[in-house]
Amino acid sequence: MVLNGALFLLFCAAARAAAASGGDGPLLNGNFEHKPNRCQMNGTRVMRAHAIPYWTVTGFVEYIESGTMQGDMVLAVPEGKHAVRLGIESSVQHELRVTRGKYYSITFSAARTCAQDEKVNVSIVPGDPPGELPIQTVYTSSGWDSYSWAFQATQDVVSFVIHHGDDQVDDPACGPIIDAVAIRTLNDDPPQDASSSNMLKNGDFEEGPYITPGSPWGVLVPPMDEDDVSPLPGWMIMSDTKVVKYIDSEHFRVPHGSRAVELVAGLEVALVQEVDTVPGSSCRLEFSVGDAANGCVASPMRLQVATTGGSKSVDYSSTGTGGYARDALDFTAEGTRTRVVFYSAGYHTTSDGTGTLCGPVVDDVSLVCVPQPHARRLLR
Known part of the structure; x- marks a missing residue:
């Protein structure tokens, strides 16, 4: 026995x-x-x-x-x-x-x-x-x-x-x-809401790397070549040496769901995704911008949003206690591939004097494009 x-x-x-x-x-x-x-x-x-x-x-x-x-x-x-x-x-x-x-x-x-x-x-x-x-x-x-x-x-x-x-x-x-x-x-091809016409993959950032339970600092996603496998399916991190931070709702404030991305390295890094589009289509890119409730105080906290068909600056007044705003960019698709880019226009640190880098939080991103009649004719 x-x-x-x-x-x-x-x-x-x-x-x-x-x-x-x-x-x-x-x-x-x-x-x-x-x-x-x-x-x-x-x-x-x-x-x-x-x-x-x-x-x-x-x-x-x-x-x-x-x-x-x-x-x-x-x-x-x-x-x-x-x-x-x-x-x-x-x-x-x-x-x-x-x-x-x-x-x-x-x-x-x-x-x-x-x-x-x-x-x-x-x-x-x-x-x-x-x-x-x-x-x-x-x-x-x-x-x-x-x-x-x-x-x-x-x-x-x-x-x-x-x-x-x-x-x-x-x-x-x-x-x-x-x-x-x-x-x-x-899941390299995260499922989309059946009622959604979002063309972006993983626009809510719910699919991403493992975050250790109880770890209050998030996970950094490093720069990668365009043919690398991404820890954030659908998204590329474009930089020489800088990163973005993947955060969760257990330790940070996120606009939607349980995960989001914080842009902590200013102009030196961009969050990028490319999608197939029909030239001449009318497109609308919607997104949330906010702060992670980590003491990142900035007025304004400026998010730069760009596509191959247009760009804009979005100013968010952050008190560092959480919150977000919805915004949108309307543009016309210029080619068969459209690149969506987010980056922080400024450099920020938390207000506690520790030097912890922080920045705008991006979440709940969607892209919807509607081909116009002349674009449909060109496809025939």
Whole structure:
């Protein structure tokens, strides 16, 4: 009976592991709270490839405990008591059980520990070439940010890799702290309301990356090439190094539903979507603009809205306590493809003096185009 009980417990543990590796939520030991054996470490450095449960490490990787000092600086651990730090030419790797052909978003937290321009490379093996995520700018006062990155699975078992390759410094330990790694299955073609003629995909932003419950800082969506898989299905983030912030109604005020996007990087980043249109069509782009109730006070807070057929500035007077307004842009489609663009015309920080970056919230976006009679004739 004891043996059977032990086998049953092992079976349950394996079932939980399989479910956790294939479902939405934190990866197995995604917060690094399951420690490596001390005999597999030299101080804080991890010396064996499989020392950290469920992870494979290469290069100079450290296992960091909350309160660890680097000179006069206390190293920030985003979640719980433990995290890893990636030194020069190092990586951490986690095996994922996924479904071939489906889309997924990975969320993880990163904190800088060095002065140089920090960035990490994220990739799926096998899969497309690595994507580079700039983490030099800290958007919150906590000392770390949560980032998202997306991919389409080419196999049923793949490996997710976070790599730090900066060799421009002398200290081999210098590099970012990584923590709180999670996954979410994306619906790359979110269903639309049957009564809606909205031409935009995911205009309400309800489909997006995993947000860790209880994390009050949202998730950053980094810049991407036009052929990259987006953590925000339907939308592209156009910038050199800056991001937009994906927020939820649990911690922020959002105009509609439970998710929205906050434009936190001013003129340096744009939220973009392209759709097929009939040249000469009469189009109306409607949207909500507001603030996230995070102390982002600005009068006015200016949102720039542009399409390939027209543009406008929308001024929203924000008291930082939440609220929104509806607005619209009417234009004539000029070609067979129309690009919709949102960006903040100003740079803002919260009024609490922490330097947390903030900006206008965009939500509930719809585009409706009606071909005019002469446009219909041209199509015949």
